[in-house]
Each structure stands twice: as C-alpha cells, then as structure tokens.
Amino acid sequence: MTSVFLVDDHRIFLTGVRSELEDAFEIAGSSFDVDDAVDQIRTLRPDVVLVDVHMPGGGGVTVVTNVLETNPDTSFLALSVSDSPEDVIAMIRAGARGYVTKSIGPDELTDAITRIAAGDAVFSPSLAGFVLDAFASSMPVQEDPELDSLTPREQEVMRQIARGYAYKQIATRLSISVKTVETHVSSVLRKLQVSNRHELARWASDRRIV
Numbered sequence: 001m002t003s004v005f006l007v008d009d010h011r012i013f014l015t016g017v018r019s020e021l022e023d024a025f026e027i028a029g030s031s032f033d034v035d036d037a038v039d040q041i042r043t044l045r046p047d048v049v050l051v052d053v054h055m056p057g058g059g060g061v062t063v064v065t066n067v068l069e070t071n072p073d074t075s076f077l078a079l080s081v082s083d084s085p086e087d088v089i090a091m092i093r094a095g096a097r098g099y100v101t102k103s104i105g106p107d108e109l110t111d112a113i114t115r116i117a118a119g120d121a122v123f124s125p126s127l128a129g130f131v132l133d134a135f136a137s138s139m140p141v142q143e144d145p146e147l148d149s150l151t152p153r154e155q156e157v158m159r160q161i162a163r164g165y166a167y168k169q170i171a172t173r174l175s176i177s178v179k180t181v182e183t184h185v186s187s188v189l190r191k192l193q194v195s196n197r198h199e200l201a202r203w204a205s206d207r208r209i210v
Helices: 011-021 034-044 059-070 085-094 106-117 125-136 152-162 167-174 178-192 197-206
Strands: 003-007 026-031 048-052 075-080 098-101
Touching: 003 011, 003 034, 011 026, 011 106, 026 034, 034 059, 048 059, 048 106, 059 075, 059 085, 059 152, 075 085, 075 106, 085 098, 098 106, 098 125, 152 167, 152 178, 152 197, 167 178, 178 197
Parallel strands: 003 026, 003 048, 048 075, 075 098
Antiparallel strands: none
C-alpha cells in the first residue's frame, strides 16, 4: 500500500484530509511544522508527501528542497488554496510532481496521489493548461542573480543560517563538518555582499526563501 505523509499548518484541514485518505493509503505521519516535517519525512521515507504551499518557516518549497537533497526518491504533491502561477512554478522548480488546489474532491485527491506514486505528473484542471504552456515554451521565471550565484549546498546552508540555526546544528542536519559549514557561510556572505548572519537573514526574508 502506498505510504503518504501529510504536511499542513491548518490542523483542522489536516485532520479532515487524513480521515479521507486513511482507508486508501498507509498514512506514514503528519506535521504542522516545516522543520519537523523535513526531519520526519527523511526518517519515515513515505512514497508520497502531500504538502501545503504557504506555511510559516519557508512553506512547501523549503520542505521539498530539503527532503529531495537527501531523499531523491520521495514524490511530492502540492496542495494549496493558491492557484497563482508563481506558486505553481516555484513548487515544480523545487521538485514537486504535481499541484492541486484545496477545492479538489476526496476521490480526485485519492486518484492524484495514486498517479503521483506511479510517476505521473498531476495538476488541477484549471492549472494544467497554464503549466503545459509555461514549460512547453520554456517561460522564464523571475531570475535572482545573487541567489543563482550560490551553489545548491551554499543555498541550503544560507537557508539554515537565515532560519537561526547554529553552525553545529547545521552540520548535524546536513551531515557535514562544522568547518565545512563555516567555509560555506564565508562564501555566501562574500557572494551576497552582506556582513553577518543578521543581514543574511534579512536578505533571505526579503526574498521569501526561508
């Protein structure tokens, strides 16, 4: 049976979704918090993660990005009240396999999860045309030269620093040495031309990437 992990900071909604899905899938777990979700997903290794897009602490993009770095076989289906093109593109770029809105019915959601687990890409009907047009035409997304100057590992360390983690905590979370963390931080500060972690946190917050 397909195992599913649920991530949403609205507890009543999460409880309802769990109730609708538990007969069709093995519910591996659930979380209301971005950091806790990442830790649990890495440990439990569910087949599919159903994740909300907008949550405190970075939202769905942060969950997807963090998990796929260590668990590349995990499949993500974004579930959101938003049908904003920017949100859809951000989640797909992060690595989500699909995006559906919270107006979806229980049977449709069950089908979407099943298809995601099988390797398909799934989008709400109202989004499908947009997604196909956007990616078929290689529609450029808003670029950020400063962010793009960072390597994937530097971006990950930057997010951890901006969220307030100490070097030792980051080293443990990313399975690297404290010295390596220090090296990455120095490189990040130099490339972004900021002086300290407080300025870095402000830089990341302004871009809504933490």
